[in-house]
Amino acid sequence: MSSTGVHTSSASIVTDFKEITKVRLAVSVVFSSVAGYFLGADNIDFVTVFLLAVGGYFMVGASNAYNQIIERNLDALMDRTKNRPIPGGRMSVSTAFLIASVFTICGLVVLYIINPKTAMFGAISIFIYVSVYTPLKTKTPLSVFVGAIPGAIPFMLGWVAATGDFSIEPGTLFMIQFFWQFPHFWAIGWWLYDDYKKGGFFMLPTGKRDKGTAIQIILYSVWTVLVSLVPVFGVTDKLFLTPVAGVVILLLGLGMLYYAIRLYKEKTAQAAKKLMFASVSYITLLQIVYVLDKFIRQWI
Known part of the structure; x- marks a missing residue:
């Protein structure tokens, strides 16, 4: 009986550790960072890739742990977060x-x-997320704009890790993920609107699940796709996409835009949830296409 209790306790500790550091979110951040590294590196150094993955996880884990400390009382009010390690006791x-x-x-x-x-960029990310974005979430919808800054850093961070330099290429990667944050997080804010309301969080641009919010989601979806296509035109130096890759990105973007328009028409939590998943698919597949396009060009 006691061995079962020890096993359960150990499993609970591991689960709580994963929850406080948000391992699943960390994996997506690490994926973005590594994609950015592959894009920026002339020669792949797998030691650097490993360090980037470990460092990225530490930074995400730290940001989320601080966030859950600050929001522990608000987390206790929401169904989605009331069983997190701190409010759960x-x-x-x-x-x-x-x-x-x-x-x-x-x-x-x-x-x-x-x-x-x-x-330096890792430190900036933690500072903005914890000290600016987190306090603003209960005060103004503009918090999403602030939160989009640390949220956009991972993709460009990989390029900086590969080159030691910040220029137009990582700046472009930053802008892609920056604009993408809006349809993604507004979709989440729409989907979980009632739960966020319990915690006093202002996530939607108009504060409501209305036509104005839906229109802004469509606009930012369009801007995300347009920025994603900029490298096709050869104006971002070493960051370049072939026309074929550009067409693939455009098709992926039209898929995300389709769900944004559906949300505008239906204005339902279910439509918002579908857009959220579509946005995750878009940014993940975009990063894969960018990396594959680079290496295919090198092999041909």
């Missing part, structure tokens, strides 16, 4: 703070080993 604030602090230090050290600029 399974983890103390001091333990969460220790995890966040250790992750911050380790993340900055690991990214600094890659190069100082990578560590």
Whole structure:
């Protein structure tokens, strides 16, 4: 009986650790960073890839742990978050703070080993997410604009890790993921509107699930696709897409736009949920297409 209890306790600790650091979100961030690295690197250094993955996880984990400390009382009000480790009573604030602090230090050290600029952008990401975005979430819908900054850093961070430089190429990668944040997070805000309302979070641009919000989602979806196609025209130096890859990106973008228009027509939580999944598919497949296009051009 006691061995079962120990096993359950150990499993719970691991689960809570994964929850406080949001492992699934970290995986998507690491994926974006590694994609950016592959795009920027002339020669792949798998030690750097490993350091980028580890450092990226530390930075995401730290940001999310700090976030859950700050929002612990609000998390307790929402169905989606009330069973998180802190509001669920399974983890103390001091333990969460220790995890966040250790992750911050380790993340900055690991990214600094890659190069100082990578560590600098990692530090900026944590600072904006924790100190600016998190407090603004209960005060203004503009929080999404602020949150889009750290959310857009991972894709460009990989390029900076590969080159040690920030220029038009990582700037373009940043802008792609920056504009993408809006249809993605507004779709989540629409889908989970009632739950967010319990916590006092303002996620939608008009504050309501209305025509104005739906129109802005469509507009930002269009801008996301347009920015994604800029490298096709050869104006972003080393970051270049072939016309074939551009057509693929356009088709993927039209798919996301289709769901944005459906949300405008239906104005339902279900339509918003479908758009959220479509947006995740778009950014993931876009990064794959960008990387494949580069290596296919090199092999031909």
